[in-house]
Amino acid sequence: MPLQTVEPQRLYRQIAEQLRAxxxxxxYQTGARLPAERDIAKELGVSRPSVREALIALEVxxxxxxxxxxxxxxxxxxxxxxxxxxxxxxxxxxxxxxARRVVEGEIASMVATQAKRRDFAAMDLAIQSMQKDAxxxxxxxxxxxxxxxxxxxxxxxxxxxETVQSFWDSRRSPLFVRxxxxxxxxxxxxxxxxxxxAILEAMRARDAGAARSAMHAHMDKxxxxxxxxxxxxxxx
Numbered sequence: 229m230p231l232q233t234v235e236p237q238r239l240y241r242q243i244a245e246q247l248r249a250x251x252x253x254x255x256y257q258t259g260a261r262l263p264a265e266r267d268i269a270k271e272l273g274v275s276r277p278s279v280r281e282a283l284i285a286l287e288v289x290x291x292x293x294x295x296x297x298x299x300x301x302x303x304x305x306x307x308x309x310x311x312x313x314x315x316x317x318x319x320x321x322x323x324x325x326x327a328r329r330v331v332e333g334e335i336a337s338m339v340a341t342q343a344k345r346r347d348f349a350a351m352d353l354a355i356q357s358m359q360k361d362a363x364x365x366x367x368x369x370x371x372x373x374x375x376x377x378x379x380x381x382x383x384x385x386x387x388x389x390e391t392v393q394s395f396w397d398s399r400r401s402p403l404f405v406r407x408x409x410x411x412x413x414x415x416x417x418x419x420x421x422x423x424x425x426a427i428l429e430a431m432r433a434r435d436a437g438a439a440r441s442a443m444h445a446h447m448d449k450x451x452x453x454x455x456x457x458x459x460x461x462x463x464x
Contacts, residue, residue, distance in 0.1 A: 239274060240281035240320045246272075247282060251291055251302055262292065262300040277455040281320050281407070288402045296410070318401045321454060328395055329447035331388070332376065333440045339382045340431040340439040347382035348432055351375050355424050362417045367408070373399075375424055411454050423449060 247268075250256055262268070265283065269276045283300055286292045293301045339347070357371030373396050380392040398404065423446040430438035 238320070239278045240285060240322075243268070243272060243274065243279055243282035244285045247286060248289075248291060251305075256302045258302055258304045260302045261298075262302065264299070277322055278320075280455075281322060281403070284406050284410070285403055288406050294410075318403055319398045321404045321407050322451060324395060324398055324404070325447055325451045325454070329444055329451075331391060331395075332379070332447070333443045335380055335383050335388060335392070336427055336431060336439040336443040337436040338385075339379055340434055340436040342384075343382040343431060347378060348428065350378035350381075351424075351428050351431075354378055355421060355428065358417075358421050358424065362414065362421060365414065367412065368417060368421070369399075372420070372424075379427075407454060411456060416453050419449065419453075420446070 247262070256262060262283075263271075265276050265279050269279045272279070283292065283294060287294050290303060291305070293303055295301060354371050354375035354377075357374060358368035359371075361368035361371060376392060376396070380389050423442070427439060427442040427446060430442045
């Protein structure tokens with residue numbers, strides 16, 4: 229069964245569906261190694277990060293095992309009638325980051341002109357929480373979420389608050405968590421904390437343009453961190 233060219237919409241799901249079908253049809257037997265990420269990307273005409281999302285989705289579903297530095301291997305599937313994980317249908321992490329760049333960039337711009345001192349204090353506390361967790365070797369997701377929650381609350385728009393809440397609900401999804409296991413490191417979190425400081429300082433300066441740019445830079449760097457090669461991610 230040859231691989232087929234895919235459409236951009238819900239890209240990682242389409243890639244995962246094709247690979248899942250190839251495995252299910254016996255094209256790749258249990259224990260077989262799938263083609264390299266770069267080869268799948270080239271054959272499909274898509275980016276390597278999109279293929280990576282698809283492979284991690286298949287790992288979450290129990291179809292494959294990712295062995296860093298070795299390859300992607302097909303796992304034994306349960307016999308018919310046994311519980312089989314449903315295909316992952318959540319938002320793709322990279323797509324989510326792009327959406328956050330648009331929405332939260334404008335939120336940061338708004339907040340720069342209207343936030344109160346208490347709003348900045350709440351964001352500052354959130355960054356301090358992130359730093360304390362990072363220093364203890366704990367993934368600082370709670371402080372990260374607190375920062376972005378305080379940011380959107382400062383704009384006073386309920387629709388935007390609920391939108392950012394939905395972003396964070398997806399941030400806790402199995403696919404995003406697994407991606408973070410591979411690509412979030414102590415070094416990457418220290419970089420993210422510095423980026424949060426830059427956003428806060430731009431807003432404190434009441435510079436709407438700089439606040440927007442700082443948020444865009446943070447999201448661009450987040451996207452780049454999740455798009456790194458497997459080897460770089462493990463050694464960063």
